[in-house]
């Protein structure tokens with residue numbers, strides 16, 4: 001029975017296990033199929049629409065759409081990109097599901113001065129999605145489960161049990177949706193990919209440094225964003241961004257400026273500024 005179990009398992013690992021993260025090229029172990037990953041995204045989305053209030057307020061929706069579409073284009077991925085704003089001033093947060101649907105809370109705007117800073121957060125969240133970080137987390141959880149199952153093989157094990165484990169792992173994934181905490185490694189990677197994406201989308205990458213420094217200061221060094229709670233300490237994050245800045249600036253200097261659109265007056269930025277949108 002054990003041999004049958006392993007014979008089933010190993011090809012699954014070989015076929016679906018090998019992936020590479022965009023930009024960083026890091027090798028990843030991902031055992032979910034793209035279809036399963038998408039299904040998780042849609043399930044999480046249904047739960048979000050049930051529990052959160054989506055607003056059509058153009059003061060928030062317009063910048064989120066404007067910035068989002070440019071970041072999405074920079075990914076080069078043909079997903080069904082959608083950008084929503086959730087009305088909740090208490091939550092300074094944003095996230096992106098595997099299906100390319102991005103949600104930004106109105107509470108984030110308190111910390112944002114311009115499009116480039118909004119791009120900092122949105123590109124970071126989109127980076128988590130295009131690097132399949134949720135699927136990677138679930139895969140690790142599954143592997144842990146499988147390891148346990150193999151250890152327990154002396155008692156009973158079968159392909160059927162593996163199936164149940166698999167379903168259980170998927171269940172965990174869908175219940176917590178995007179709330180599954182990312183590892184620090186994934187956070188650093190999202191910072192890295194996000195910085196390159198924002199530069200390719202023609203947003204000044206130096207605004208990422210300003211945003212994170214200001215955000216940390218405003219919160220006494222604490223980062224209140226739930227999804228950001230396992231983010232690297234601000235000092236390490238800033239150091240990494242500075243290391244990557246020369247490359248990001250190279251990209252920014254030659255980025256495609258043809259689709260830049262001006263910021264409208266009355267948008268809810270903390271300071272009035274058009275940084276990141278200037279064509280000159």
Ligand SMILES: [Zn+2]
Pocket residue numbers: 124128182187190227228231
């Ligand atoms: Zn993150």
